Amino acid sequence: SQTIHQWPATLVQPVGSPLSLECTVEGTSNPNLYWYRQAAGRGLQLLFYSVGIGQISSEVPQNLSASRPQDRQFILSSKKLLLSDSGFYLCAWSVVQYDTEAFFGQGTRLTVV
Amino acid sequence: DQQVKQNSPSLSVQEGRISILNCDYTNSMFDYFLWYKKYPAEGPTFLISISSIKDKNEDGRFTVFLNKSAKHLSLHIVPFQPGDSAVYFCAASEGDQTGANNLFFGTGTRLTVIP
Numbered sequence: 001s002q003t004i005h006q007w008p009a010t011l012v013q014p015v016g017s018p019l020s021l022e023c024t025v026e027g028t029s030n031p032n033l034y035w036y037r038q039a040a041g042r043g044l045q046l047l048f049y050s051v052g053i054g055q056i057s058s059e060v061p062q063n064l065s066a067s068r069p070q071d072r073q074f075i076l077s078s079k080k081l082l083l084s085d086s087g088f089y090l091c092a093w094s095v096v097q098y099d100t101e102a103f104f105g106q107g108t109r110l111t112v113v
Numbered sequence: 114d115q116q117v118k119q120n121s122p123s124l125s126v127q128e129g130r131i132s133i134l135n136c137d138y139t140n141s142m143f144d145y146f147l148w149y150k151k152y153p154a155e156g157p158t159f160l161i162s163i164s165s166i167k168d169k170n171e172d173g174r175f176t177v178f179l180n181k182s183a184k185h186l187s188l189h190i191v192p193f194q195p196g197d198s199a200v201y202f203c204a205a206s207e208g209d210q211t212g213a214n215n216l217f218f219g220t221g222t223r224l225t226v227i228p
Contacts, residue, residue, distance in 0.1 A: 105156045107156045
């Protein structure tokens, strides 16, 4: 069966510090991978998606970046966090043929102070 | 611009009763709709979906109704159980642009049980 791991579960970081959130998927090959953010009072917002190694599409301009160094690894990064980066970050994957249904990780609660 | 709207941030339901969650959308090109359920500190999990060629889809206690002319869908949970307490997200996509990168989510409705 497929599983998705996302860590850390919670993170408190000072403004201006770097960020690295990691997500890995097991039990499937060549998944589509996604990073979403849920800010307070807002819906899930797609930040990045990837259809393959090294292929990243950005949906929203921001000071975040994403990388996919391996087939089943997706990393969300920032060089300098802003207060507005606080939120709940979710990694997700989908199977190419049926990829409207995404499967989500546990999420990371990021608080920038 | 929120293309998928869930106008009720929270609802309370008695155990055993029917729970109805509503969702409205503005993009007439949307033709695939999904509901996700999210517990605190967990990622959303897929619950049920419906294609625009249908007006109803059932899965156990969960039924989704779609009214394309009104651009409205609803999720019925019958009977409501305490374990159903969660945040429910409505999502939509355009059929010829399949891919979770084209999913538009609502802001969610928090459903809680009235003891």
